[in-house]
Amino acid sequence: xxxxxxxxxxxxxxxxxxxxxxxxxxxxxxxxxxxxxxxxxxxxxxxxxxxxxxxxxxxxxxxxxxxxxxxxxxxxxxxxxxxxxxxxxxxxxxxxxxxxxxxxxxxxxxxxxxxxxxxxxxxxxxxxxxxxxxxxxxxxxxxxxxxxxxxxxxxxxxxxxxxxxxxxxxxxxxxxxxxxxxxxxxxxxxxxxxxxxxxxxxxxxxxxxxxxxxxxxxxxxxxxxxxxxxxxxxxxxxxxxxxxxxxxxxxxxxxxxxxxxxxxxxxxxxxxxxxxxxxxxxxxxxxxxxxxxxxxxxxxxxxxxxxxxxxxxxxxxxxxxxxxxxxxxxxxxxxxxxxxxxxxxxxxxxxxxxxxxxxxxxxxxxxxxxxxxxxxxxxxxxxxxxxxxxxxxxxxxxxxxxxxxxxxxxxxxxxxxxxxxxxxxxxxxxxxxxxxxxxxxxxxxxxxxxxxxxxxxxxxxxxxxxxxxxxxxxxxxxxxxxxxxxxxxxxxxxxxxxxxxxxx
Amino acid sequence: xxxxxxxxxxxxxxxxxxxxxxxxxxxxxxxxxxxxxxxxxxxxxxxxxxxxxxxxxxxxxxxxxxxxxxxxxxxxxxxxxxxxxxxxxxxxxxxxxxxxxxxxxxxxxxxxxxxxxxxxxxxxxxxxxxxxxxxxxxxxxxxxxxxxxxxxxxxxxxxxxxxxxxxxxxxxxxxxxxxxxxxxxxxxxxxxxxxxxxxxxxxxxxxxxxxxxxxxxxxxxxxxxxx
Numbered sequence: 001x002x003x004x005x006x007x008x009x010x011x012x013x014x015x016x017x018x019x020x021x022x023x024x025x026x027x028x029x030x031x032x033x034x035x036x037x038x039x040x041x042x043x044x045x046x047x048x049x050x051x052x053x054x055x056x057x058x059x060x061x062x063x064x065x066x067x068x069x070x071x072x073x074x075x076x077x078x079x080x081x082x083x084x085x086x087x088x089x090x091x092x093x094x095x096x097x098x099x100x101x102x103x104x105x106x107x108x109x110x111x112x113x114x115x116x117x118x119x120x121x122x123x124x125x126x127x128x129x130x131x132x133x134x135x136x137x138x139x140x141x142x143x144x145x146x147x148x149x150x151x152x153x154x155x156x157x158x159x160x161x162x163x164x165x166x167x168x169x170x171x172x173x174x175x176x177x178x179x180x181x182x183x184x185x186x187x188x189x190x191x192x193x194x195x196x197x198x199x200x201x202x203x204x205x206x207x208x209x210x211x212x213x214x215x216x217x218x219x220x221x222x223x224x225x226x227x228x229x230x231x232x233x234x235x236x237x238x239x240x241x242x243x244x245x246x247x248x249x250x251x252x253x254x255x256x257x258x259x260x261x262x263x264x265x266x267x268x269x270x271x272x273x274x275x276x277x278x279x280x281x282x283x284x285x286x287x288x289x290x291x292x293x294x295x296x297x298x299x300x301x302x303x304x305x306x307x308x309x310x311x312x313x314x315x316x317x318x319x320x321x322x323x324x325x326x327x328x329x330x331x332x333x334x335x336x337x338x339x340x341x342x343x344x345x346x347x348x349x350x351x352x353x354x355x356x357x358x359x360x361x362x363x364x365x366x367x368x369x370x371x372x373x374x375x376x377x378x379x380x381x382x383x384x385x386x387x388x389x390x391x392x393x394x395x396x397x398x399x400x401x402x403x404x405x406x407x408x409x410x411x412x413x414x415x416x417x418x419x420x421x422x423x424x425x426x427x428x429x430x431x432x433x434x435x436x437x438x439x440x441x442x443x444x445x446x447x448x449x450x451x452x453x454x455x456x457x458x459x460x461x462x463x464x465x466x467x468x469x470x471x472x473x474x475x476x477x478x479x480x481x482x483x484x485x486x487x488x489x490x491x492x493x494x495x496x497x498x499x500x501x502x503x504x
Numbered sequence: 505x506x507x508x509x510x511x512x513x514x515x516x517x518x519x520x521x522x523x524x525x526x527x528x529x530x531x532x533x534x535x536x537x538x539x540x541x542x543x544x545x546x547x548x549x550x551x552x553x554x555x556x557x558x559x560x561x562x563x564x565x566x567x568x569x570x571x572x573x574x575x576x577x578x579x580x581x582x583x584x585x586x587x588x589x590x591x592x593x594x595x596x597x598x599x600x601x602x603x604x605x606x607x608x609x610x611x612x613x614x615x616x617x618x619x620x621x622x623x624x625x626x627x628x629x630x631x632x633x634x635x636x637x638x639x640x641x642x643x644x645x646x647x648x649x650x651x652x653x654x655x656x657x658x659x660x661x662x663x664x665x666x667x668x669x670x671x672x673x674x675x676x677x678x679x680x681x682x683x684x685x686x687x688x689x690x691x692x693x694x695x696x697x698x699x700x701x702x703x704x705x706x707x708x709x710x711x712x713x714x715x716x717x718x719x720x721x722x723x724x725x726x727x728x729x730x731x
Contacts, residue, residue: 395594399653402552402588403608403660404580413611418598 024096026073026232035070035077038095040084044178045202046257047101048079061257062099065118068249069099069224072240083176085155085458088112091227097237098225101196103157106277108225111461113234115224118241118250119259120267122216123158125150126200127192128185129211136214139168143191147171151181151190151445155458158194161218173365173445174455180354182207187357198259221271245269280460289456289466296452297473303366303438303448307373308431314374315381320411322382323389333382340379345440348372353444369441377434384426388419421492428485432478449473505530505664505695511550511560513543513719520546521557522719528712530663531693535700535710535727542716544699548666551697552586553579565663584612587657591669593649595641595656602628602637605656612660620659627655631685647678651685658689665689667698671705683709703731 029035039048041058048060058079070077080095087098091112103121104114127133132143139148147169152159154174162172173190175181181193182200186209197216200207224241226234244250245268254261280288322333340348349372356363363371392415400410442451453470457463506528513521520543528534536544549555551564553574562569565585567578596604606624609615615623628634631651633644641649650670657665667686671679683705690696690709700706706713706727713730715723723730 393594395590395592396596398554399588399590399594399596399656401579402554402583402590403656404583404612405608406576406580409611413607414596414598418596421598 024092024233025230026236029073029075029096029233033075035066035073035075035097036080036095037066037069037077038080038082038087038090038098039100040082040087041079042177043084043100044199046198046259061253061259062101064253065244065250066099068244068253069237069240072243073236084153084178085176085454088225088458089463091225092230096226096230096233101222102225104221104223105157105160106275107459107461108223109276110279111228112225113228113230115226115234115237116241117221117223117268117271118244119222119254120219120264120271121157121196121198121222122219123161123194124197124200124216125192125194125213126182126185126207126210127213128188129209131191133192133213136217139170142169148191149173149189151175151184151193153178153181153195155455156195157218157220158196160459162194174447175445176443179203179207182210183354184357185210187362189357189362201258221268280462282465285460285462285465289460290469292452292456293449293466293469293473296447296449297477299446300435300438300448300474301477303369303373303441303446304431304435306370307377307438308434310370310374311377311381311434312427314378315383316385316416318378318382319385319389320416322386324407324411337379337382340376341383345372345376345437346443348376349441349444365441365445368444369438369446372444373434373438373441377430380430381427384423384430385419388423389415391422392418424485424489424492428482428489431485432481435478435481436474505532506551506562506564506697508547508551509561511547511557511562513546513550513555513557520719521550524560524716524719524721526714526721526724528664528695528697530695532695532711533690533709534697535706535713536697536716537700537703537706537713537731538716538722541718543719544716545668547716548588548668548697548699551664551666552583552588554588580612584660585663586666587660587662587664588666589650589653589657589668589670591672593641593646593653593673595649595653597641599641600638601633601641601644601652604641604652605659608656609659623659624655627658628652630658631655645678646674647681650674650678650682654682654685654689663695665694665696667696667700669699669701671700671702707731 024032039062041048041050046060047062048058051057051059063079066077066079080090082090082095084100087100087102088111091098101121102108104117108114125133125136125139132138133148142148148171150162150170151173152162152175154176159172159174162170173181175184178195178199181190181195182203184190185193186207197212200212224237226237241250245265251261251265254264318333318336322330325333349369352363352372353365353368396414396418397410400414401407405413438448439450441448449470453466457466460466508524508526511521511524512519524543524547526534536547538544546555550557550569551562553569556573557571559571561571564582567582567585569582595601596607599607602621602624605627606620609623610617610620625634625637628637631654633648633651633655636644636648641652644652670686671682674682679702683702686696686698687709698710710727712724713727714721715730
């Protein structure tokens, strides 16, 4: 899975690099007979989601909008799946356009071609009905447990609006899934969520213990993204949206989806111009992003240095238990190893972070991440230590027993110290692997280096420059780690010197 | 010091020990001789509980072993009084020679680090290896390693010492140096049981010789009579 993620992100970066040269313009779309539009079906309703009656089929108001637009261009619509906050990277390679509740922002105006607005959204604050948040202004002063914890969708307008509100006593926590934050409000991990009102309205029945507070406090428009170098396609999409507004097809579409069609049309007609953001100089880029990148690198180090020693201790205990423990314990430990090795780390993190709160055990994200990483890696470490223990000659065990040592004393003073030395190289290499695997923790809102890179690269549009800096940061951290472990390895090669009884 | 009565042990269909009985008084050296596969090493390993047996009984240094599995606590107590030296030395590879000798006194007897180290150095001195106290076992010759292994077993001040072909892995010169140490111990009155192919040694150092063949005692008596 590690490898898969890396290949995936590398290929997306590649796609972004190539996009400048290879975007398909209108003539190519027409020749192909298909308009390929990208969205994230995991993002959910009412935009794009699997039809509950037939999960093979996609439905949602944007699915219908894409069909209408394609029809206007004289072609068929074809769906392309992508992860929501990285959809723009598909432009020019895997998709002609992105239609998925992409908010019109100055930064997006700068980096892509943004169509005229096709939908007006507003942001809602969503606490529990029985909670202390009853007006938006309550957020301006600390709550009973200190700063309010508010969840948002990573990369969404809700996130940037909430992060820019320095007047509020709020910690903003980004989630990869649209309704993850609603789940966490239910379980009490969050005080509230902020999202587009149409999304909450769609899921309101499922989250009936949550409610809207006040009127929407901010809003904006959705836009269709196309690559900057496909001007004819962009123009054709603008014209098509104009026709759909003018002849009432867009209104009747929104009416069918219960999206306040008339109000939408009024707002679309009066849509104000959104300014274009300026491209930052390298100096400004460094000043604005380096402190954040360094802080996130610190999180990466913290996660690894907390999780790995824990993984090693648990792994060693499991290995010893499987080989020398009571007979009834051995199959249980074998099952522990197989379950943790045989299921994805991401899924384990989800289970700890999102499912444990349902049985009343809500862990902070950092704790959940450390536990998840430690448990997952403990399975691998235990296999390494088992191999290490097996590699210690039987004669060492017999000699220990013959001196009157108990089984556990022999393990503690003779077998384990030798096994630890034998397995030093693979354990070191696992440490470096875990160090990079910490990036998976972004799935449960922990912002470490890779996540920070991904967010900054998308918000600044400086994918390559930041990638180089991020890679250098990783290297600066993993290389000393490699040196350190080589040093430890060499030290362990030597026997305990002088009077030191330092074995083990 | 030890008595073996009607010891019987089988590996599935093969009878490794068949009604073996022998005794050894305090201060005597018993040599176990016989062809390979005659059961002498198995018999020795039964004496400190590394092997179990199917029938019969052993008493050694005041401890009694019955047929079947042994209780761990009993074995730990017995092994404080019964030391063992292996054919392949089995020194602890991660410890210096002095720590090899000092480990058991510290861990099992609870001596302080300083006391156990002092005992380790004293015993290394006795086998002529004090200069190598801080060396790793892997850097020593086979003969030196076996002398450290003897010192390690002596560190528990055992009442009986068991030797399992202590010189079979050594060339003649090193054999002589290890045999020198064992003979020295015999003179000092250490009770010992030695599995050996070396009839010269048996004649020189053993008070009694027991010859096994196919798991049975075929002859036993004074060295001069048996050999």
